[in-house]
Amino acid sequence: MLNSLKTFDKSSLKKTATKITTETGDQFVEFKNDQGLTERRKVTENGDFRGFVVDLFADIQVGEILPGLILGSQDVAAEFDLLKKYKVTHILNVATLVKNSFSENFTYMNIDLLDIPQTDIAQHFETAFQFIDEGMDKGGCVLVHCNAGISRSSTIVIAYLMMKKHWPLNKAYHRFHSLFVYSSWTFDPQLNTAYSHSRRSRTFLDLTIPLNE
Numbered sequence: 001m002l003n004s005l006k007t008f009d010k011s012s013l014k015k016t017a018t019k020i021t022t023e024t025g026d027q028f029v030e031f032k033n034d035q036g037l038t039e040r041r042k043v044t045e046n047g048d049f050r051g052f053v054v055d056l057f058a059d060i061q062v063g064e065i066l067p068g069l070i071l072g073s074q075d076v077a078a079e080f081d082l083l084k085k086y087k088v089t090h091i092l093n094v095a096t097l098v099k100n101s102f103s104e105n106f107t108y109m110n111i112d113l114l115d116i117p118q119t120d121i122a123q124h125f126e127t128a129f130q131f132i133d134e135g136m137d138k139g140g141c142v143l144v145h146c147n148a149g150i151s152r153s154s155t156i157v158i159a160y161l162m163m164k165k166h167w168p169l170n171k172a173y174h175r176f177h178s179l180f181v182y183s184s185w186t187f188d189p190q191l192n193t194a195y196s197h198s199r200r201s202r203t204f205l206d207l208t209i210p211l212n213e
Contacts, residue, residue: 062086068136071157073149074098089140092131094152113152121155122190128156129164159194
């Protein structure tokens with residue numbers, strides 16, 4: 001077996017492509033080009049199927065995470081009166097192919113993230129955190145949203161609580177369970193890694209804070 005591995009010719013491997021279907025039904029193909037870089041090309045748009053069970057009812061549940069930081073779905077981001085009710089000034093859109101509804105009324109940042117485990121969401125943490133801090137430091141309110149508000153956006157906000165506010169991981173998770181039925185595990189391994197790195201780089205002073213605080 002070892003000899004077979006040593007003599008294996010990598011040049012005999014065939015190039016492969018990965019097909020990705022987004023929540024909206026659009027399809028992309030990802031592949032390595034001749035330079036070894038990953039390229040993504042759209043192959044269909046708004047197909048006859050979607051990557052999830054279609055819910056025809058708007059989800060306008062808003063989770064108030066901290067003063068000046070809220071979480072919601074793409075439906076919340078499309079409800080102007082609701083945004084005004086929560087005094088939103090900044091919107092962080094981490095969905096795929098979800099347009100900004102009110103670009104003239106709010107400050108937006110878009111980070112295009114696919115809701116699949118292969119997405120390296122951690123590489124965008126610092127950019128997202130800077131945008132959140134910018135909005136909150138100015139006395140505004142930041143909405144973070146993806147499609148349903150339970151995976152990509154939740155991951156960004158949980159990471160923010162851990163890495164910027166120094167919350168222990170279990171306290172950050174508990175905060176979401178008290179607001180939502182947080183059931184997406186797509187990015188949990190990356191959150192665990194981020195938490196481990198945070199613990200090595202600083203001393204958490206609030207590890208003994210009760211979870212119900």
